[in-house]
Amino acid sequence: MYMFSFCLLSFFPLFLISIFIFILGIYYLMFDYSVFIEWEIFNLNSTMVVMTFIFDWMSLIFMSFVMYISSLVIYYSEGYMSGEKNMDRFVIIVLMFIFSMAFLIISPNLISILLGWDGLGLVSYCLVIYYQNVKSYSAGMLTALSNRIGDVSILISICWMLNFGGWNYLYYCDFISSSFEMKFITMLIILAAMTKSAQIPFSSWLPAAMAAPTPVSALVHSSTLVTAGVYLLIRFSPMLKIYDLGWFLLLIGCMTMFMSGLGANFEFDLKSIIALSTLSQLGLMMGILSMGYSNLSFFHLLIHALFKALLFICAGSVIHNLKDFQDIRFMGSLVNFMPLTCICFNVSSLSLCGMPFLAGFYSKDLILEMVCLSWLNCLIFFLFFFSTGLTASYSFRLFYYSMFGDNNCYSVFSLNDGSYYISFSMIGLLVVSVFGGSLLSWLIFPFPYIIVLPYYLKFLTIFVVLLGFYFGYLISNFYFSIELFSLSMFSFVSFYGSMWFMPFISTSLISYFPLSLGYFSSKSLDCSWGELFGGQGLYNLFLYLINYIQFWYDSNFKIYLLSFVFWMFTLFIYLLLF
Incomplete structure (x- = not known):
């Protein structure tokens, strides 16, 4: 009863605060x-x-979305983690995570941004290692060390901004924008945003963070941790235009989008597929932001938070019913047993693909039409549209494996939509995933964009999505050759399915260079020469000197007493005799 009341005490205030904000x-x-x-x-x-705090429409609307999703995720945790003994501790850590994100959103000052930024990194480490096994510890270490690169770059930018007399970047975007210092600071902020939003070459930590509980994944990969870097760059977007750094960010975003979309088509872990789709959407946000459309990037950030949280919650419901099985090959015909979960899952997947009149359509279609309207080379144009087709491909592949075919689950599994907490959270996010895109499009863009394109470019988006669906069907059936595609093209599948070997390279770099160097220095310096000439050596030296001095002190004191007694006795004899 205590756990139930604690979740309710967290749910209702967050829900009411989100509506008010x-x-x-x-x-x-x-x-x-x-x-x-x-x-x-x-x-x-x-x-x-x-x-310093800034309250404008951007920070308030984003914070309201974070609070709304967080309230439903905490309510959902009551059903998903019903057997958890330390439920109150889990909710407290999640509330700390929400507070850090809110602190980051409303801070225009680099020092207060660093407090929220480091708070996100620390609490995310605590959440990733929550289950306390070797895989969780490894994923948490990879997450923490990858994010430390961005923390260090923000610290360097704080030190550099000491020359300006303050750390409020809003004051310096216009007045000293021609100086080299601000260009250097902008480059450091781009590096920090790349690490937090998992852009290439820092992408490997995001699928590894799936070791956290599913409610945490729904919160982290929708509206909080991974979107912090994009939000920071949206605030710094005037500097990207001034220093012409958008081309670098555009290339990085498109490569991340392409890599993650291709990798998700060869992945069989349910949560990893959704994590790679998050990575693909982050690349899309970075790409459109680097082209100068910061409001459009923020619009897609909000829409993505809604349907991605719903996607994770539905995936968590499936995993919970399958007794923690996450392999999509163990699923099949789930729509017969879990109709509500499957409806919400498919609506969020279609919204992710950008199907018309769902929430994702209003942002994705606008982004792709602005790409058609802009001056871009053929490579960037191809990466944008091909990655959109890959999104539809892995979404249909996931739909095919989980909804069609035979039921591949064990007979002891009891599949149903019985949990009230999970169903309530899914319905709460389903409504905004359907109607939120239209509502936000009229709020953020009260005067609609007039984009005049020829017919073949206008229909290119829907054509790419439908082609992606067909491509996903081919992948699901392994229709490329007579024998199994993943075995006949093993090198191709292993390369693209493992994010271009990025997790292996990242962990090798961490283990062979910093950690091996730390072990060598600890073994050869701290435990040998450092001990001999350091703390233990000084302690033994001082102990020897103190004992030596004490010996002479004690000896001299004894000699002094003996000589005093001798001379006093001599004086007494002398007085007696004379």
Whole structure:
């Protein structure tokens, strides 16, 4: 009863706060209103150390989405983690995670951004290693060390901005934008955003973070941790235009989108497929942001948070009913046993693919039409549309394996939609996944884009999606050759299915260079020469000197007493005799 009340105590305030903040965000958006709060803590060498908060339509609407998804995820955790002994501890860690993300969203100051940024990294490590096994520890270490690169780059940018007299980047975007220092700081912020949003070559930690519980995955991979880098770059988007750094980010985003979309078509783990789709959408956000459409990138960020949270929650429901089986080859005909879960799962998958009049259509179709309208080379154009087709391909492949065919589960499994908590959370996210795109498109873009394109470009998006569906059907049936495709083309499948060997390279770099160097230095310095000439050596030296001095002190004291007694006796005899 205590766990139930604790989840409810967390669910209701978050849900009410999200609705209030969303209404406030719409008010700020309609009247173009923003509030900037600054509190000076102390002065350091004529530099003010201040705590600043900015409340505008972007931060308020994003924070309301984070609160809404978090409230439903916590409510969903009551059903998904019903046998957990430490439920209160789990909810407290999730609340710390939400607080860190909210702190990052409303901070325009690099120091307060670092507090939320590091809070996300630390709490995400605690959540990834929650199940406390070797795989979880390895995934948590990979996640923490990959994100530390971005933390260090933000620390360097904070030190560099000490020359400017403050750390509020909003003040410096226009006034000193021509200086080399701001260009260097912008490059450091891009590096930090690439690590947190898992762009190439830092992509390997995101599928590894699937070792966390599924409610955490639904929260982390929809609206919090992985979107922090994109959100930071949206705030820094004027600097990308000034210094012409968008071309680099565009190439990185397109390569990430292509790599993850191709890898998801050869993956059999349910949560890893959805994690790779998150990586693909992050690449799409980065790509359209680098082209100068920051509002459009933010629009897709919000829409993606809605249907990706629903996708993870439905996947968690399936895994929960299958007694923690995650291999899609063990599924089949789930629609006969779990109709509500399958309906929500397919709606979120279609929204991910950009099918018309679902939430994802309003952002993805607009993004691809802006790509058609922009001045881009053939490679970037091909990567955008081919990656969209790959998204439809792995979505249909997932649909084919889980909904069609024979039931490949064990006979002891009891499949149903019986949990009230899981069903309520799915329905709460299903509504916004269907209607949220239309609502947000009229709010963020009150004057619609007029995009005039020829017929073949207008219909290219829907054609690519349908072609991707057919391609996914071919992959599901292994229709490429007579024998099994994954065995006949083993090198091809192993390369693209393992994210271009990125996890192996990342873990090898971490294990062979920093960790091996740390072990060697610990063994040869700390435990040998460091002990001899360091703390233990100094301790033994001082102990020897103290004992030596004490010996002479004690000996001299004894000699002094004997000589004193002797001379006093001599003086007494002398006085007696004379």
